[in-house]
Each structure stands twice: as structure tokens, then as C-alpha cells.
Amino acid sequence: MRRSRRGGGGCGVLLLVLLGLGVWLYAGAYPFLARQAPVASDTLVIEGWLGDELLEQAAGWAASNGVKRIFLTGGPIETGSYLVEWKTLPEMTKARLEALGHGGRFELQAVPAPRVRRGRTRESARALQAEWKLERGAFNLASDGLHARRSWRAFRDEFGDGVEVGSVALTPVEYDGSDWWSCSEGVRAMIGEAVAYLYDFF
Numbered sequence: 001m002r003r004s005r006r007g008g009g010g011c012g013v014l015l016l017v018l019l020g021l022g023v024w025l026y027a028g029a030y031p032f033l034a035r036q037a038p039v040a041s042d043t044l045v046i047e048g049w050l051g052d053e054l055l056e057q058a059a060g061w062a063a064s065n066g067v068k069r070i071f072l073t074g075g076p077i078e079t080g081s082y083l084v085e086w087k088t089l090p091e092m093t094k095a096r097l098e099a100l101g102h103g104g105r106f107e108l109q110a111v112p113a114p115r116v117r118r119g120r121t122r123e124s125a126r127a128l129q130a131e132w133k134l135e136r137g138a139f140n141l142a143s144d145g146l147h148a149r150r151s152w153r154a155f156r157d158e159f160g161d162g163v164e165v166g167s168v169a170l171t172p173v174e175y176d177g178s179d180w181w182s183c184s185e186g187v188r189a190m191i192g193e194a195v196a197y198l199y200d201f202f
Contacts, residue, residue, distance in 0.1 A: 030177040035149040039166030048074030048089030073124040088112035125158035138164035
């Protein structure tokens with residue numbers, strides 16, 4: 001009888017933990033990972049791997065928030081580079097913004113990072129820090145929804161305490177914070193980013 005009670009108590013605790021985890025995933029995981037916390041700055045950094053829809057969204061945010069200068073970051077183009085004139089994602093993304101008519105609206109600068117096996121976001125942050133050499137000030141970083149917090153951590157760590165880094169979480173076309181669990185893209189992104197964030201954190 002005593003063993004049965006102990007087992008039942010353990011199962012109850014486990015169920016409560018699982019329930020709490022489920023509630024957090026349902027209500028808190030998206031706003032936590034998709035960190036929306038911009039700061040006052042006229043400079044925006046856009047990750048060059050963003051798709052066209054998110055790039056337009058980032059440009060719209062920049063136009064509405066007093067941005068004057070945009071840095072494009074990222075590494076080499078890994079698929080189809082022999083078919084296009086650009087060899088890196090930031091160079092291609094700069095050209096995409098110019099094609100959208102933003103070349104005269106913002107000062108655009110591509111900052112390519114070298115190819116690395118892992119830690120591509122941190123390598124992009126290092127490349128920007130080496131190019132810009134900002135020791136005091138602030139900028140915002142635009143990234144794809146759930147990836148925003150992980151990218152923000154990488155750039156914040158590389159630039160140090162003297163630089164305030166804000167984050168702009170762009171909304172994916174397929175899902176948002178209210179329905180990410182309703183499509184496979186949202187579920188995959190949530191699981192992948194949650195695991196990647198925990199790995200990066202620890």
C-alpha cells in the first residue's frame with residue numbers, strides 16, 4: 001500500500017511538471033523565443049538568410065522606426081552560388097533591398113562572414129563587430145520569429161556590455177504566436193529553436 005501511494009505521488013508530480021511544460025509551450029514559449037524588444041537606434045542589422053517576405057517586413061519596420069542605416073549579415077551562399085553573381089548572403093540581400101527600391105532610402109552595407117561548420121550566427125556577429133568596431137551605442141537586430149532570441153544573444157555577447165542590442169522578431173508567413181502549433185512548420189521551428197537555445201545557453 002505504501003509503495004502504491006509513493007508511486008502515485010511520483011506520477012502526480014510528473015503529470016504536474018508535464019502540464020506546466022505544456023502550458024509554457026502553449027502560452028509562453030513563442031513570446032520568449034521570438035524576443036520583441038527594440039531599442040532607440042537609427043541602425044538595423046538584418047540577417048541575410050531571411051526570405052523575401054520577411055525581408056520586406058524588416059524594411060517596412062525600418063521605414064516606420066527612423067532607421068537610416070542597415071547592415072546585412074551572413075555567410076557564403078551554399079546552394080546555387082554558381083548560378084548567381086553574388087557569393088554571400090549579405091551581398092545578395094543588399095541587392096534584394098535595392099531591387100525593392102530601398103537603396104535610396106537607407107544606407108545599405110553588406111558584411112559577409114566566413115564559412116564555418118557551426119555557430120554561423122556568432123560568426124556573423126563577430127564579422128560585424130570587426131567591421132563596425134562599435135564600443136558604445138545601440139542597434140536593433142531583425143530575425144525570423146523564433147530565432148530572434150538566439151540571434152540576439154549571439155550579437156549581444158559579441159558586442160559586449162557597452163552596446164545595447166535590441167531585437168525585432170519578424171512574423172513568419174506560415175504561423176505566428178497564436179497558431180504555431182497548427183502547422184508542421186511552426187511545430188518544427190518551435191522544437192528546433194527551443195532545443196538550440198538550450199544548447200547555446202548551457
